[in-house]
Amino acid sequence: MKINVNGQEHEVDVAADMPLLWVLRDELNIKGPKFGCGIAQCRACTVHLNGQPIPSCSFPISAVGGAEITTIEGLGKPDAMSLVQQAWVDHQVAQCGYCQPGQIMSASALLNKNSNPSDEEIDTAMSANLCRCGTYPRIRAAVKSAAKNIREIELTPAIESEIDNQSEVSS
Numbered sequence: 001m002k003i004n005v006n007g008q009e010h011e012v013d014v015a016a017d018m019p020l021l022w023v024l025r026d027e028l029n030i031k032g033p034k035f036g037c038g039i040a041q042c043r044a045c046t047v048h049l050n051g052q053p054i055p056s057c058s059f060p061i062s063a064v065g066g067a068e069i070t071t072i073e074g075l076g077k078p079d080a081m082s083l084v085q086q087a088w089v090d091h092q093v094a095q096c097g098y099c100q101p102g103q104i105m106s107a108s109a110l111l112n113k114n115s116n117p118s119d120e121e122i123d124t125a126m127s128a129n130l131c132r133c134g135t136y137p138r139i140r141a142a143v144k145s146a147a148k149n150i151r152e153i154e155l156t157p158a159i160e161s162e163i164d165n166q167s168e169v170s171s
């Protein structure tokens with residue numbers, strides 16, 4: 001069957017009930033999503049399915065269909081990180097790091113639909129992602145920092161357009 005991951009189509013020959021996480025890691029060698037519990041209780045395996053965060057350990061490949069899968073590898077690269085990834089580095093969030101791909105995927109899904117989340121909205125969006133190293137305060141700080149940077153980028157075109165309008169009026 002075919003599967004679209006990070007904008008690339010792959011053909012995989014696997015059982016229909018194989019969890020997506022197994023397909024990603026063992027068939028496609030995409031190791032960002034991590035195996036933690038295997039029963040949708042820790043979210044170390046979080047990926048996006050059409051932009052929605054899902055636990056890939058508990059999602060059969062047959063249910064993916066033509067949906068777009070995004071893993072942390074699809075968010076950015078070390079030399080061109082996404083704003084969320086950059087915020088994680090800036091706040092030195094990771095300790096052992098094992099849970100962090102899943103944390104970043106959940107945070108990215110939140111900020112893609114809401115670039116100004118309240119503390120409560122952040123806590124709700126991140127509540128399923130467990131971290132045995134207890135990095136929760138840094139995660140929240142990084143989410144807020146990324147949100148601020150995203151809002152600034154969203155505002156830039158509006159500000160530039162306002163400046164253009166003003167210069168047209170005054171010329």
Ligand code: FES
Nearest residue numbers: 036037040043057
């Ligand atoms: S490994 Fe998927 S939720 Fe824990």
Ligand code: FES
Nearest residue numbers: 096097131132133
């Ligand atoms: S950083 Fe170690 S489990 Fe989260």
